[in-house]
Amino acid sequence: xxxxxxxxxxxxxxxxxxxxxxxxxxxxxxxxxxxxxxxxxxxxxxxxxxxxxxxxxxxxxxxxxxxxxxxxxxxxxxxxxxxxxxxxxxxxxxxxxxxxxxxxxxxxxxxxxxxxxxxxxxxxxxxxxxxxxxxxxxxxxxxxxxxxxxxxxxxxxxxxxxxxxxxxxxxxxxxxxxxxxxxxxxxxxxxxxxxxx
Amino acid sequence: xxxxxxxxxxxxxxxxxxxxxxxxxxxxxxxxxxxxxxxxxxxxxxxxxxxxxxxxxxxxxxxxxxxxxxxxxxxxxxxxxxxxxxxxxxxxxxxxxxxxxxxxxxxxxxxxxxxxxxxxxxxxxxxxxxxxxxxxxxxxxxxxxxxxxxxxxxxxxxxxxxxxxxxxxxxxxxxxxxxxxxxxxxxxxxxxxxxxxxxxxxxxxxxxxxxxxxxxxxxxxxxxxxxxxxxxxxxxxxxxxxxxxxxxxxxxxxxxxxxxxxxxxxxxxxxxxxxxxxxxxxxxxxxxxxxxxxxxxxxxxxxxxxxxxxxxxxxxxxxxxxxxxxxxxxxxxxxxxxxxxxxxxxxxxxxxxxxxxxxxxxxxxxxxxxxxxxxxxxxxxxxxxxxxx
Numbered sequence: 001x002x003x004x005x006x007x008x009x010x011x012x013x014x015x016x017x018x019x020x021x022x023x024x025x026x027x028x029x030x031x032x033x034x035x036x037x038x039x040x041x042x043x044x045x046x047x048x049x050x051x052x053x054x055x056x057x058x059x060x061x062x063x064x065x066x067x068x069x070x071x072x073x074x075x076x077x078x079x080x081x082x083x084x085x086x087x088x089x090x091x092x093x094x095x096x097x098x099x100x101x102x103x104x105x106x107x108x109x110x111x112x113x114x115x116x117x118x119x120x121x122x123x124x125x126x127x128x129x130x131x132x133x134x135x136x137x138x139x140x141x142x143x144x145x146x147x148x149x150x151x152x153x154x155x156x157x158x159x160x161x162x163x164x165x166x167x168x169x170x171x172x173x174x175x176x177x178x179x180x181x182x183x184x185x186x187x188x189x190x191x192x193x194x195x196x197x
Numbered sequence: 198x199x200x201x202x203x204x205x206x207x208x209x210x211x212x213x214x215x216x217x218x219x220x221x222x223x224x225x226x227x228x229x230x231x232x233x234x235x236x237x238x239x240x241x242x243x244x245x246x247x248x249x250x251x252x253x254x255x256x257x258x259x260x261x262x263x264x265x266x267x268x269x270x271x272x273x274x275x276x277x278x279x280x281x282x283x284x285x286x287x288x289x290x291x292x293x294x295x296x297x298x299x300x301x302x303x304x305x306x307x308x309x310x311x312x313x314x315x316x317x318x319x320x321x322x323x324x325x326x327x328x329x330x331x332x333x334x335x336x337x338x339x340x341x342x343x344x345x346x347x348x349x350x351x352x353x354x355x356x357x358x359x360x361x362x363x364x365x366x367x368x369x370x371x372x373x374x375x376x377x378x379x380x381x382x383x384x385x386x387x388x389x390x391x392x393x394x395x396x397x398x399x400x401x402x403x404x405x406x407x408x409x410x411x412x413x414x415x416x417x418x419x420x421x422x423x424x425x426x427x428x429x430x431x432x433x434x435x436x437x438x439x440x441x442x443x444x445x446x447x448x449x450x451x452x453x454x455x456x457x458x459x460x461x462x463x464x465x466x467x468x469x470x471x472x473x474x475x476x477x478x479x480x481x482x483x484x485x486x487x488x489x490x491x492x493x494x495x496x497x498x499x500x501x502x503x504x505x506x507x508x509x510x511x512x513x514x515x516x517x518x519x520x521x522x523x524x525x526x527x528x529x530x531x532x533x534x535x536x537x538x539x540x541x542x543x544x545x546x547x548x549x550x551x552x553x554x555x556x557x558x559x560x561x562x563x564x565x566x567x568x569x570x571x572x573x574x575x576x577x578x579x580x581x582x583x584x585x586x
Contacts, residue, residue, distance in 0.1 A: 047547070047550065047564070051547075051564075053545075054568055054571045055571040055575060057575030057576065059513065059543050059544060060547075061545060061546040063531075063546070072538055076539075
C-alpha cells in the first residue's frame with residue numbers, strides 16, 4: 001500500500017537515521033533516502049528482496065527480525081519502522097521491546113482486524129476473513145497474532161509505552177486516531193500506523 | 198644439479214614478465230624487523246579512467262596470486278577468479294580497473310622466503326621474517342600510492358583476501374569507497390589455526406623440507422606440501438557437496454583393488470590437487486602465509502575490540518557468507534556485521550545458500566555473482582556522484 005509509505009515518510013523528519021525492519025525490496029528505504037535525505041538501513045529475510053535492495057544501492061542486512069535484532073545497539077536509530085509484520089512474529093511482544101530498545105521512536109503499521117469488512121465476514125459468514133490487506137486463508141497465513149487498532153492501543157497503555165501518534169488508513173484516506181474516536185476509527189480503518197516510544 | 202646461481206637465474210627468468218614494484222621505503226614489520234628495497238609483484242586489468250573512480254583492489258587468498266583473471270603466464274592456467282573478474286563478468290574489466298598484488302611472503306614475484314637474503318647472500322628460507330596480514334596490507338598500500346590512486350571504488354577478497362581487506366579498512370579508513378569481504382573472519386578461529394597447523398606439520402614432517410633449507414638442493418618437499426594442500430581442499434568443500442560430487446564412486450575401476458592405491462574418486466581428486474599444487478607453490482611460503490592468517494586478530498589491535506577498529510569507517514561494506522562454509526562460517530561473518538553495526542558503519546550482509554562450501558566464492562554460484570555485480574555497479578554510481586560533488 002503506497003499510501004502507507006507516504007504516511008510513514010511524513011512521520012519522519014529529514015536527515016535522521018532509520019532502520020526498516022522487514023524492508024522488503026527497499027521501496028520505503030528508497031523513498032526515505034531520496035525525499036528526506038535519511039540514512040537508512042534495512043533488515044530483510046528474503047534473498048530476492050535482499051538482492052533488490054543491494055541492486056538499488058541500499059544497505060541491507062539479511063536476517064530474521066525475530067532472532068537477530070540483538071545485533072543493533074541500544075538507541076542507535078532515530079526511528080525503527082516495522083511495516084505490517086508485527087502480527088507475523090511468534091513473539092510480537094519481545095520484538096516490540098527490541099524495537100523500542102534500538103529506536104528512539106518506533107513506527108509500526110498493522111492490518112486492522114477490527115475493520116468492518118473483516119468483522120462482518122466473520123459475523124455473517126462464520127469464516128476467517130480474506131481481504132485485500134489479509135489475502136491469505138487460515139491455513140497458510142503468516143499472520144499468527146492478528147490484532148485490531150484498539151488492541152494495540154490497549155497494549156501500549158498496559159505496557160506503559162508512550163503513543164505519540166496514530167494514523168488510520170483506508171485506501172487513500174487517512175485520519176488521526178485518538179482515544180476519543182478510537183471505536184469508530186477501529187471500525188473504518190484498514191490499516192493502523194502507530195508512532196510510539 | 199644446477200648451481201645455486203643457476204637455480205635463481207631460472208626462477209628469475211620464469212618470473213621476468215611479471216610486473217614488479219620495488220619498494221625502497223623501509224617497511225617496519227609487526228615482528229620488529231624491517232625490510233626495504235623489496236619487490237611487490239602485481240597485475241592490473243582494464244583501464245583506470247580519467248576521474249580515477251573505477252579502481253577495484255582484489256586481495257588474494259592463501260594460495261592465490263596476482264593473476265586474477267585471463268591466463269596466468271607462469272602456470273598457463275586460468276586466473277584464480279576468472280568466474281567473477283573479466284570482460285562482462287561481475288567485476289567487469291571493461292568498466293573497472295582491477296588491481297591485485299602478490300602478498301609478501303608469497304612466491305609469485307613478491308618478496309618471499311625463497312628470495313636472496315642480502316645479509317647472507319643465500320635464499321632466506323626460515324630466516325625470512327614472520328609476516329602478518331597487516332604487513333601484507335601495508336606493502337600493498339604503497340602500490341596504490343605508486344599507481345596514483347587516492348581512493349578506490351571498491352576493494353574485495355575472499356578468505357585470507359577478506360581478512361586483508363578488513364585490515365586494510367581498519368588501517369586506512371578512507372582509502373576505499375566500498376568493501377566486499379567474502380567468507381572471512383576478523384580473527385582466526387581455533388579450528389582454522391588447527392587446520393593450518395596440520396598443513397604446516399605435513400610440510401615439516403617431510404624429510405626433504407630439511408628445516409626449510411630444501412632450496413639448497415634445488416628440491417621441494419613435494420609429499421608434505423601435497424598433503425598440506427589436501428587438508429586445505431577438504432576444508433574448502435562441504436560434506437554434502439563432497440558426497441554429491443564423489444560419493445563412494447570408484448576411480449576407473451569396477452571394484453576395490455585391495456591396496457592403498459587411489460580406489461575412490463575422492464582420493465584420486467585429492468592426490469591430483471595435492472601434486473598439482475606442488476608445481477606452482479613454495480612450501481616455505483605456505484608456512485609463512487598460513488602463520489600470518491593464524492596471527493590475525495583485528496580486535497586485538499584496537500583497545501575496545503572490533504567495534505573500535507571500525508570506528509572511523511566511511512566505507513560502505515557488503516559482507517557475504519556461504520551457508521555451507523564450515524571454515525569461515527556465517528556466524529563468524531555476522532560477527533563482523535555486528536561490529537560494523539555497532540560502530541555505525543554502512544553495512545550490508547547476504548548469506549548465499551549453496552552446497553559448495555568455502556570454495557563457493559571461486560566457483561560459478563550465480564546468486565553470489567549477481568550480488569557482487571549489483572553491489573559494485575550501484576557503488577560506482579554513488580561514487581561518481583560523490584566525486585562530482
